[in-house]
Amino acid sequence: MTRATPRVVALMAAYNEERFIAGCLEHLLQQNVDVYLIDNCSSDQTAAIARRYMAHGLIGIETVPREGIYSWRPILERKEQLANALDADWFMNVDPDEIRLPPRACQSLAQAFAEADGEGCNAVNFQEFTFIPTREAPDHDHQDFQKTMRWYYPFLPSPVPNQVKAWKRQPGPVEFAWSGGHQVRFEGLRIFPQWFPMRHYFYLSVPHAIRKYVGRRYDPAEVEAGWHKLRARVRPEMIKLPAEAELRPYLSDGELDPSNPRVRHYLFDAVWAAQQEEG
Numbered sequence: 001m002t003r004a005t006p007r008v009v010a011l012m013a014a015y016n017e018e019r020f021i022a023g024c025l026e027h028l029l030q031q032n033v034d035v036y037l038i039d040n041c042s043s044d045q046t047a048a049i050a051r052r053y054m055a056h057g058l059i060g061i062e063t064v065p066r067e068g069i070y071s072w073r074p075i076l077e078r079k080e081q082l083a084n085a086l087d088a089d090w091f092m093n094v095d096p097d098e099i100r101l102p103p104r105a106c107q108s109l110a111q112a113f114a115e116a117d118g119e120g121c122n123a124v125n126f127q128e129f130t131f132i133p134t135r136e137a138p139d140h141d142h143q144d145f146q147k148t149m150r151w152y153y154p155f156l157p158s159p160v161p162n163q164v165k166a167w168k169r170q171p172g173p174v175e176f177a178w179s180g181g182h183q184v185r186f187e188g189l190r191i192f193p194q195w196f197p198m199r200h201y202f203y204l205s206v207p208h209a210i211r212k213y214v215g216r217r218y219d220p221a222e223v224e225a226g227w228h229k230l231r232a233r234v235r236p237e238m239i240k241l242p243a244e245a246e247l248r249p250y251l252s253d254g255e256l257d258p259s260n261p262r263v264r265h266y267l268f269d270a271v272w273a274a275q276q277e278e279g
Helices: 021-030 046-051 072-085 109-118 206-214 220-224 266-278
Strands: 008-014 033-039 058-063 090-094 098-100 123-131 151-155 164-168 196-201
Touching (some): 008 021, 008 072, 008 109, 021 033, 021 046, 033 046, 033 072, 046 058, 090 098, 090 109, 109 123, 109 164
Parallel strands (some): 008 033, 033 058, 123 196
Antiparallel strands (some): 090 164, 123 151, 123 164
16 A cells, blocks of 8 residues: 555665765655665775665665676666565665755655656656856865756756656566666556656766766676767766856756756767767
8 A cells, every 4th residue: 555655765876976975865865765775896985974874764785796897787687676675655766976856845755756646657757957067166076066066957868758767666577777777667657747857966076077987897798788888988088177158057956947958968078079080
């Protein structure tokens, strides 16, 4: 039986996200969302920081071996298993550098999912607003990055929903590994017509982007299958910061502007241009 206020569990995977993990967990807990964390053998303080929230909304931590490369599919498949095993009314696929929001400030995410459920819907799509550093303010690699990195662009790579990352518990299996984790699918999928906003803190400085993308070894089989196609080709000299005038100033969550979204991230413009030159 569905609870009057649904129990929501966020399925989160992390690798070396010590800068993001506390803020993301605290936000989700404030939104009445419990969290289950999959740590991909972080070598920093990610897991230690997360453990502080055990018994305070973090309902579990497990480790998935890394074996020297970034393999995304096994992590997604583990999330699929958890979505069938954990006690929840709604699930949400979440990354630590994301702040997922309800469509109205007067409600929590849990209340917003209850509203979607009441309208006969069983899935929610998110509109991404990507926050990045600028030439004028290039370094936000500190704990107060949400207060200082305040320029963004709306991101929508295709006109169809591509962030269907929250869903009501289903009687049978759900799948999202097929899409790289971007879209859940199951029989009878009904997406709530109002998209929920999501702040994505893509990278906090050029050195942070280099650590996050250039220094990462991607699973060759996943690259061959078309995953990580731009991320896997980023080189340090390709990372260029935009001017503030090219972005939009953040005023409040209620004033995030989804109009005229970019179809490709700034970080990958140079990679895409190089691919076009190569034919």
